[in-house]
Amino acid sequence: MSDDEQRGSGTPRPSFVTRVSPALHSLRPQRAGVAYALIILVVVLAIATAAKGQPAYLSSINVSNILGQAAPDAILAIFMTVVLISGNFDLSVASVAALAAALALKTIDSIGTAPAVILALAVGAMVGLINAVLVQKIGVNAFIVTLGSLTAVRGIVLIALNGESVTAHSQSLVALDSTILQVPVPVCILFGILLIVLAVLRLRQVNDGASPPLDGFFVALVLMGIGCLIVPVIAPALLTEPLPVWLMIWVTVGVSVGLRFLIAGRNLYAVGSNAEAARLSGINVGIYKMVPFVLSGAAAAGVGLIYAGRFNSVDPNALTGTELTVIAAAILGGTSLFGGAGYVAKSVLGTIVLFTLSNGFNVLNLGSNYQYVVQGAVLVAASAVYTVAARSPARRTSTRPSAEPPATTTPGESQSEASHAALGTS
Amino acid sequence: MRGVSLTLTQGLVHGLVGANGAGKSTLIKIIAGAERPTAGVLRWQGTPADWRRPADAQAAGVAVVHQQSPVAPALSVLENVYLGQKSARLWRPRDRQRDFDALCSSIGFAIDPSAPVSELSVGDRQMVSILRALAQHPSLILLDEPTASITPAERAGVLGAVRSLATSGVAVVFVSHFLNEVMQVCDVVSVLRDGTLVDELDASSMSVERMVSGIVGNRLRAVENSKPAHEFGPAVLKVRNLKSVRMAEPVTLDVKRGEIVGIAGLLGSGRTSLLKAIFGADRRTSGEVLVDDKPLAPSPAAAVKGGVAFVPEDRLGQGLIGDWEIWRNVSMADLGQLSRRFKLLNPAKERARAIQACAELGVVAASIDTPVKDLSGGNAQKVVFAKWIYKAHHVLLLDEPTAGVDVGGKADLIKLIRALAARGMGIVVVLSEFEELLSVTDRVLVLRHGNITADFASDEVSVSELTASAGGLA
Numbered sequence: 001m002s003d004d005e006q007r008g009s010g011t012p013r014p015s016f017v018t019r020v021s022p023a024l025h026s027l028r029p030q031r032a033g034v035a036y037a038l039i040i041l042v043v044v045l046a047i048a049t050a051a052k053g054q055p056a057y058l059s060s061i062n063v064s065n066i067l068g069q070a071a072p073d074a075i076l077a078i079f080m081t082v083v084l085i086s087g088n089f090d091l092s093v094a095s096v097a098a099l100a101a102a103l104a105l106k107t108i109d110s111i112g113t114a115p116a117v118i119l120a121l122a123v124g125a126m127v128g129l130i131n132a133v134l135v136q137k138i139g140v141n142a143f144i145v146t147l148g149s150l151t152a153v154r155g156i157v158l159i160a161l162n163g164e165s166v167t168a169h170s171q172s173l174v175a176l177d178s179t180i181l182q183v184p185v186p187v188c189i190l191f192g193i194l195l196i197v198l199a200v201l202r203l204r205q206v207n208d209g210a211s212p213p214l215d216g217f218f219v220a221l222v223l224m225g226i227g228c229l230i231v232p233v234i235a236p237a238l239l240t241e242p243l244p245v246w247l248m249i250w251v252t253v254g255v256s257v258g259l260r261f262l263i264a265g266r267n268l269y270a271v272g273s274n275a276e277a278a279r280l281s282g283i284n285v286g287i288y289k290m291v292p293f294v295l296s297g298a299a300a301a302g303v304g305l306i307y308a309g310r311f312n313s314v315d316p317n318a319l320t321g322t323e324l325t326v327i328a329a330a331i332l333g334g335t336s337l338f339g340g341a342g343y344v345a346k347s348v349l350g351t352i353v354l355f356t357l358s359n360g361f362n363v364l365n366l367g368s369n370y371q372y373v374v375q376g377a378v379l380v381a382a383s384a385v386y387t388v389a390a391r392s393p394a395r396r397t398s399t400r401p402s403a404e405p406p407a408t409t410t411p412g413e414s415q416s417e418a419s420h421a422a423l424g425t426s
Numbered sequence: 427m428r429g430v431s432l433t434l435t436q437g438l439v440h441g442l443v444g445a446n447g448a449g450k451s452t453l454i455k456i457i458a459g460a461e462r463p464t465a466g467v468l469r470w471q472g473t474p475a476d477w478r479r480p481a482d483a484q485a486a487g488v489a490v491v492h493q494q495s496p497v498a499p500a501l502s503v504l505e506n507v508y509l510g511q512k513s514a515r516l517w518r519p520r521d522r523q524r525d526f527d528a529l530c531s532s533i534g535f536a537i538d539p540s541a542p543v544s545e546l547s548v549g550d551r552q553m554v555s556i557l558r559a560l561a562q563h564p565s566l567i568l569l570d571e572p573t574a575s576i577t578p579a580e581r582a583g584v585l586g587a588v589r590s591l592a593t594s595g596v597a598v599v600f601v602s603h604f605l606n607e608v609m610q611v612c613d614v615v616s617v618l619r620d621g622t623l624v625d626e627l628d629a630s631s632m633s634v635e636r637m638v639s640g641i642v643g644n645r646l647r648a649v650e651n652s653k654p655a656h657e658f659g660p661a662v663l664k665v666r667n668l669k670s671v672r673m674a675e676p677v678t679l680d681v682k683r684g685e686i687v688g689i690a691g692l693l694g695s696g697r698t699s700l701l702k703a704i705f706g707a708d709r710r711t712s713g714e715v716l717v718d719d720k721p722l723a724p725s726p727a728a729a730v731k732g733g734v735a736f737v738p739e740d741r742l743g744q745g746l747i748g749d750w751e752i753w754r755n756v757s758m759a760d761l762g763q764l765s766r767r768f769k770l771l772n773p774a775k776e777r778a779r780a781i782q783a784c785a786e787l788g789v790v791a792a793s794i795d796t797p798v799k800d801l802s803g804g805n806a807q808k809v810v811f812a813k814w815i816y817k818a819h820h821v822l823l824l825d826e827p828t829a830g831v832d833v834g835g836k837a838d839l840i841k842l843i844r845a846l847a848a849r850g851m852g853i854v855v856v857l858s859e860f861e862e863l864l865s866v867t868d869r870v871l872v873l874r875h876g877n878i879t880a881d882f883a884s885d886e887v888s889v890s891e892l893t894a895s896a897g898g899l900a
Contacts, residue, residue, distance in 0.1 A: 210774040212753075213795065263761045263769045270758060273747045280707060280744055281759035281813065282730025340749070 026216030030389025033382060034333050034349045041353060045360040057363065060237035064245070070355035071244035072097075072303045073322060077329040077347040078248075078255055079296040084330055085259075086292045087272040087339025088135060091146040093300040094322035095153035096124050100304030101314040102157050105168040113172040121301045127153060128297020132290035150323065158316045165315035168308075175243075177309035182240040185232040192228025195221055217260060220345065244306050248348065251299075255344045268292070273340030328375070329354055332382045353378070428621040429466065434566060439588060439598045441612030441629065443605065444641055448832075449621040450601050454568050457599070458490045459483030471565075489559035490568045497551055497558070499544035506543050507557045529560050532594055533587035549580025556587055566597045573607060579692070585611050603832065605634050617641060641833050658868075659683030662852035663704070663734075663821045668713035670703035672696070674876030676713055677703075681821065681852035686843065688867035688884065689856045690896050696876040697856040698739060701823045704854070705729045705736040717820055730759060735814035739825040739856075741803070745810040748799030752791060753780035755798050756812045763817065783812035788838055804835020811842060822846060824855040828862065840866055860889045860896075872896050 029036060042058065049057040056062075076093050083090045100120035108116040127149060134145045199221045205211040231238050259265035270278040271288040279285045308314050332350030335342030354375060361371040430453060434440050444450050455461040456468065459477030468475050470486055477483045480490075497506050504526060526539055535553055537546075543554060552572055559567055569588065573581045588611045592598050602608050608615055608629075615632045617625040617640035625640040661680045669676040673696055681687050691697045702708045704715055710724035722732045729736070738744035746755050757764045757776035764776045780794040787808040791801060798806050807827060814822065827843065828836045843866060847853050857863040863870060864884045872880040872895045880895050 205774075210778055212773045212777060261770055263765055263771060266754070266761060266771060270747060270750075273749060274743075276744045277747055278758070279726050280705070280736055280738055282727045283758075284725075284727050340747075 026219055028389075030386055031216065031334070033385050034346050034353060037332070037378070037382065038349055038353050038356065041356050041360070045356070045363070048360075048364055052364070054363065057360075060235045062359070062363070063235070063238060064241060066352065066355050066359050067245045067248070068242055069359070070351045071242075071248040072306050073326055073329065073355070074248045074348045074351040075244075075251055075299060075303050075306075076322070076326040077333070077351045078251055078344045079292070079299040080326045081330045081333070081335050081342045081344045081347040082255065082259075082268070083292040083296050084335045084337065085272045085339060085342045086268055086289055087275060088142040088289060088292065089146060089337070090128075090131065090293060090296045091143070091323050091327075092127060092131060092149040092153055093296060093303075093326060094319040095150050095157065096127050096297055096300040097304035097307060097322070098157045098314065098316075098318045098320075099127075099153050099160070100124050100301035101308035101318060102160050102166060102316075104173060104305055105166045105308050105312070105314055106160065108168045108170045108173065113170060117305060120305055121298050124301025124304070125294050125298040128294040128300075129290075131297070132293035135293070136286055136289045154320075161314075161316045163316055165313055167313035171312065173305060173309035174312050175309065177242065177244060177306050179243040180240060181243060181246050185236060185239065188228050188232045188239055192225050195225030195228060199225060216343070247306075252345055252348050259344065264288075269340055271339075325354060326351070328379050332379060334382075334386055430618065430621070430623045431466075432616060432623065434597045434599060435614075436565065436597045437592055437595050438613040439592045439600050439611050441608040441615040442599055442601045442618065443603075443608055443615065443637055444618035444832075448618040448641070450618055451570065452621075453618070454490065454570055454599070454601065457483070457566075458488055458568055484562065484564075487563075487565040488568065489562045489564035489566070490570070491552075491555045491559050491572055492570050497543050497554055500542065502540050502542055503537055503546070503554055503557075504539035506554050507539075507561050509558065511561060525561070526557075529557050532560070533557075533590045535583060535587060547580065549583065552580070552584060553587065556584070560591070564596065566599070567591060568599045568601075570601045571603065572600075573602060573604060581607070603830075605637050608637070609634060638833055658685045659850060662718055663854070664716040664719070665704055666714050666716070668700075668703050668715060669711050670699060670708035671711060672699040672708045673703055677876070677878055678713075679871060679878065681854055683820075683850045683852055684847050685869065686847045686853045686855060686867045688863040688870040689854065689873050690860060690863055690870050690892050691856075691873035692896055695873045695896070697873055698825055699876070700873065701736065701825050701854065701856060705734060705823055707736070733818060733820035734823065735759075735817070735819050735821070736823045737807075737810050737814070737825060737827055739829060741806050741810060741830075742799060745813075746798045746806060749797055751795045751797055752784065752789065752801075752809055753777045753794040755809050756780040756783050756794075759813045760817050779816055780812070783809075783816065787812055787842065802832070802835070803830040804832055804838065807831055807835070807839060808842075811839070815842075815846060819851055822851050822853045824853065826856055826858060828857065828859075836862070860892045864889060864892065 026032060046057040049055070076097070080090060080093065100123060103123060104116045104120040107119060111119075131142070131145050131149055134140050135142045199218060202211075202214070202218055202221070206214055259268065267278065267283050268288050270281070270283060271285050275285050275289070278288075304319075307319065329350035330342065330347040331337070332353055333343065333346030333348070335347055357375055357378065358368070358371050360366075361368060361374075428449075430449065432440075432453070442450050442453065452461065456463050459480045459482050462478065468477070475483075475486060477486070498509065501509070504522065507526060507529070508522060523539070530536060533553075533556065535557075537550060537553065543551060546554065556567075556569070556572065572584050572588075585607060588598060588600060592613070600608065600612055609632070612629045615625075615627055615629050615637065616623055617637060619641060625636065627636075659682055662683045663679075663681040665677060665679045667676040667678055677700055679687070689697050689700065699708060703710060705726055706715075706722065706724040706729045707726050715722040715724075715729075717732045717734060720732065722728055722734065726736070742748050747758070750758075753773075753776055756779060761771070761776075764772060764779060766772045777794060783789070784791065784794060789801070789805050789808045789812070791805060798809055801809065811827075822843075824843070828839055831839060840862075843853060843855065847868075855863070855866060857866065864887065867884045870882045870884055870887065870892065871878050872882070872892070874896060882892070882895075
């Protein structure tokens with residue numbers, strides 16, 4: 001007897017659960033996890049150093065120190081994120097940076113600064129282009145292609161340097177790393193006010209109903225505005241930083257704004273999310289898959305120049321393994337390895353987290369051997385948080401009353417027969 | 427689900443019909459142990475069962491065949507059928523072969539057991555899934571849309587297998603959108619709507635009309651078989667000796683403004699390849715495509731620019747970005763029009779269009795910020811249409827626009843397609859359901875092995891003639 005009786009009764013469940021405003025949503029651990037990780041890390045280190053009676057951890061000097069160390073890798077992480085968003089992978093960045101550094105230092109004394117810099121950047125872009133063509137036109141997996149260029153380009157560095165480090169007499173690259181720029185206090189405050197004004201304008205726009213709900217970008221705008229107002233007051237020394245730190249900030253802001261406000265940015269995310277749907281929507285997928293590689297190559301060369309300027313010398317094994325730090329930073333920032341998702345600012349925060357960790361180990365005198373264990377654990381823990389958060393969509397929704405503006409809820413809640421009239425007449 | 431009572435009996439095929447989102451899948455999941463009921467009791471062979479995992483239900487004798495059953499393509503038919511089986515007896519090749527032969531003959535199906543599944547047709551894969559369910563010797567088999575993506579000929583095989591299953595004493599639950607199939611194979615039919623059971627009858631006393639009214643409820647029955655008469659304009663799409671890497675033969679065809687041309691063909695006849703070739707999505711090897719007498723460069727970007735739109739068969743795979751909200755999907759193909767100067771995005775304008783689209787096309791969603799992967803088939807398809815219809819378009823290429831869409835949603839889409847033709851677009855549509863194809867189109871081209879073999883006016887051809895023609899009988 002297979003007599004199967006089935007009764008299921010329960011409270012009716014609405015098919016679409018009301019969502020929390022994305023502005024608040026973006027503050028949840030699975031979205032802003034990297035920021036919380038940084039805050040927790042800094043607090044722990046501050047307490048630990050205070051307990052050991054060491055100088056204040058959060059001194060302007062130490063913060064500038066961390067930012068200065070993180071800046072080159074952060075710039076690499078920005079473009080790594082762009083490549084990851086497009087749905088690809090670039091392992092070659094550290095080798096390319098080393099090659100650019102080696103080429104520039106080797107040639108700068110004979111051909112002059114500008115040609116050497118242009119040569120280095122062009123070679124970086126060229127490696128990126130080769131990666132791009134192999135991945136997009138030939139169809140080889142990006143991991144394999146860039147693993148190959150990682151190795152081959154490092155080989156070229158070894159050949160070019162003949163196994164020895166090279167030093168330039170010209171000091172012009174040194175300026176790249178050590179030029180100190182100071183933002184005047186009034187400029188910073190004015191900038192902060194500008195950001196706050198933009199945020200307020202955005203807030204008013206939401207009330208008109210047509211604009212998208214507030215999200216993480218708005219939160220970032222507000223926090224940056226507040227930061228620009230507070231920093232000159234409590235830590236004016238932070239306004240004086242070397243060029244790489246400012247480069248990091250400018251590139252972060254520039255790329256973030258481009259990805260968010262330009263058609264190209266939207267299309268990049270589309271291509272990374274679903275390349276076939278993007279292609280069939282008339283988006284030129286090839287361009288969006290290839291340009292990130294070229295940008296990444298050129299940016300890697302730029303970082304190589306900064307690195308060359310740091311000691312005005314480079315050895316053949318310089319920057320070995322940096323590509324992994326950079327990818328780790330992007331993952332810490334929540335960038336998807338499968339494309340279509342990620343934010344460059346979060347990857348920069350991810351880089352700062354990693355450098356704060358190593359800085360903390362130095363300050364506390366804990367020995368760098370343990371540092372790698374902790375770094376690895378942090379990386380895996382962060383990914384676990386993101387993965388778990390992505391897996392259970394039920395947790396991401398809430399039955400709390402919606403904070404979204406009324407106009408964004410509901411076109412077409414009525415049944416369809418009522419709604420055809422417009423089409424017939426158009 | 428809001429409370430459903432259902433009794434399944436050995437040896438009977440129990441049909442389960444309902445619109446998308448009516449609760450069929452949820453019901454199946456509960457019976458299969460994949461979801462737990464929040465209230466009510468599931469009694470298995472007289473005793474209450476508390477299945478926490480699919481494995482519990484499986485152990486009790488419940489087997490499920492999903493819509494697109496996951497089969498391991500690299501393994502052979504035999505290996506797939508016995509995947510996950512723990513019985514030691516089945517590891518002996520001879521016993522396994524004997525068991526396999528018995529399974530095959532029990533449903534009247536023959537297949538080479540050593541063939542790799544990757545080389546099978548969709549229909550044969552479906553049969554492998556059914557065999558795999560059978561190999562567990564279940565007392566209840568749940569079939570979730572087993573015929574959704576297969577050709578009419580293969581369909582007959584699957585339906586025959588369902589009947590012989592019931593004859594052998596297994597209880598069968600058969601979920602399908604194809605009401606004629608339900609009438610054909612089921613003994614009892616239950617109609618679900620909005621999570622409740624609205625009708626249940628013996629198939630002998632159930633009529634298709636009654637099923638349809640049960641499924642759509644109070645919603646207006648909008649499928650009109652009488653086509654509004656309208657004039658055609660000049661030819662808007664001219665395809666001349668077009669051949670792509672995926673096409674067997676070059677194809678020539680014309681579509682006039684306001685005309686809906688159907689492509690009739692069996693699976694594998696090259697229907698999708700033809701549409702993709704026109705759109706430039708497959709590499710073109712010869713021929714040309716003219717829109718308003720202007721030649722089109724062979725790329726999707728050029729096609730979109732030239733006013734050609736393509737609605738692909740695989741909605742979430744090729745038509746939409748599942749994680750994106752409705753509004754970003756709607757504007758994806760038309761950002762040039764919807765943005766400010768200097769290529770700056772204009773979300774307010776994009777969202778206004780999405781709101782307009784949702785209202786005009788009747789997309790049922792909580793808001794335009796709902797990710798499209800949360801939408802039902804019909805609503806998601808409306809979003810795909812919304813991507814295209816607000817652009818200045820001349821030609822619309824539709825690949826199975828109503829696949830996986832419930833009756834009500836289908837009616838909406840058919841109305842929409844006709845409204846678009848009336849606006850002066852030229853439309854080419856591929857539909858496996860010939861009846862539907864004839865009711866939508868003005869003209870039907872029969873495609874066989876990549877060749878256009880016949881050209882019928884839709885009013886002057888019957889479904890059986892068309893089937894015969896597509897199958898090469900006439």
